[in-house]
Amino acid sequence: MATNRRTWLKQVGLGIAGVGLTNLTSSYASPQTEALINGLAAINDTPILLRSNENPYGPSPMARSAIADHLHVSNRYNWNIISELIAALSKKNNVHDENILLGAGSTEILDMVARYAALEKGNFVIADPSFDYWTAPLSTSVLSKIKVPLTADKKIDLAAMQKAINQDTRLIYICNPNNPTGTICERSSLVKFVNEVPRKVIILVDEAYLDFTTQQSLSGLINDYPNLVIVKTFSKIYGLAGARIGYGIAHKTMIDKLSTFPSAPNNSISVLSRLAAMASLKDEKFIAETFSLNEAARQYTVAGLEQLNLSCIPSHTNFIYFSLANFKKDFFQQLTNNNIQGTKIYEEQGKWTRITVGTMQEMQQFIKAIQ
Template structure:
């Protein structure tokens, strides 16, 4: 399949006008952000608190919600030109060309496409342990050998050890930055040096799902000099569109085309409404900033309170916290169950390390109260 369908659309004069300017104008003007107290007043639905999957508890931005509501009637059309507009917006945001962007149904689809492409030749892949690895089932099923590299003593990705694990048979190196489940981040200069030393025969997949919670610059600027880099991005986290399923890859044009060839309908596995919500979300910088600020406040509160309960916490650069239950004397998981709170699992048995998503301040107060 040709990825250049979007270029063809431009050449024949389609573009965003194809969906009607009335629909686009419906969210072109900024809406006032919901009231100042909205972050304190959000109530858990059905008295059940979900702190499992690192979602944004504040939902999509007001502009994204309006885009959904105002454009429902477009759902009967494919509207490939909307993908063209979103790709152009993402290219501008990331200072790359349109040809360097590939859309996917969440960054999970991007990870899956990279896995399929990397596994076209037998070999191995290198991943930190623990890290986000649900998607690696594709690599395993296609025959690539998994090489796990333990984190260092500070629960950070050990880039030097990762580099030593790379050999002539390595087809893919995965770096989740910030890392899930630990919330730690690689210093950018160290990460750039790491990328510079990975052989060009191996793809370096940088998963930046949580980078918007930090001040660190994306590695997308390296794609012009490193044709083996893929940067995976998502609207699922700080933009609050996890259920809308929209993400994208940034890479060298040749690599983008190789990934697109594995997509049955290039740039169109994402719904029309999700694309429009993403376009709107990119306009709402204030909402993103407010979500980040509220996350920092709730995260600090939770870490402080967990430490009072003798739970060692790893400093987090994300919207979740990695902490140890070794010195917590009660039944943590039973406490969650008794209080209708959904958390996650033990990631590392030594130290009984687990992770909790940072919800609203009210949710985190209920979480702490449940543990006390």
């Protein structure tokens, strides 16, 4: 256990920063807290997590220090940090502060948009497969789901999506790049699409993985299209999935509407997560490193999968969509035997699954496990 705790402290960076938990466990922690910390260490020592598209290198060193150095300010609400973060995000995205809405993960923003769309009866349009966990409350309530198949090369079919819109459509969701397929829509096609979709339809563009590409965000369009909402997250390239921080970018009128859903808008994120997010924005070195480490590990993995005769969809993200049609063994059993967590079959036909790109070492273990 002692080794586990040391490993965990090293991983979270607090040991290095010389702050907090080492002292906390030795001098202040109750047996229950110590057990919790040891439990977390045990979790960290267990499987290779290639399931949820997290950043295996994060949080960034600057974010770790920000958290460690500011534990003591958690006793105050620190409202000023919210406005500083909003200002940093509006600057980064070249919009105004009034165009930003913070959430505890982008899931919270997706949820607000869903609830806003569901104020009236109708339908919503989504590609299939795409990231759809956030739609669960929609499908069971007033909005029916119109699923639009991807193209043969697993791209979002923007023309078909547009055609699927009818007079009752409240919302259309575009995940760019798309989860789980890793494919990307050309920016010019997206701009045309946004322009052609009727203004009464909310266009929700999820840019969770856009940081793994060189494509420019659609944030520049929000002033011309009050029906456009862009969602972003700190959970992926910024490595802060557990810190729960994301945001929406939209026209002020849309932000005002979405802000009516939480009882205190912009206030669901802890002070430490806000500080971590601000520090992450400054840690350009870490982002650049993650970007290139991801590219290298992804290239290695695709080559390994193709060598096993498993076809892969070209990915613009930190995950790979590939077919198990030619895989002779039980893929998920092979993963389990090797203490690796994958996801599921997304499309029965063609047996398509997804694997997150971890570190190079993790991907070497993954390829070895399925050979």
